[in-house]
Amino acid sequence: MTRQMFRERECIHRDEGAEGDFYNGAFYLQALQRLRVDQAVKVASKVSSFFWSDAPQIVVWLCHDCAGELRLNDTPRAVMPASRRA
């Protein structure tokens, strides 16, 4: 059911068993746009892509390293509460 409401994307480190959290797709995009272009391209290359217009329906799983590169660690509101996804 969750997958119908929220489409999930994830960074490449999830398969390696890294620790991480789900982030709101819109916040992820905002964070990406705050980076320099070369940095943004680097981070985006590690996360499965999606249409930007879909961002409100997307949750992005990021490991702590990727979230740190996007400085999403400083944006508690960006983290999706588990209860809202269950």
Ligand SMILES: [Zn+2]
């Ligand atoms: Zn990662």
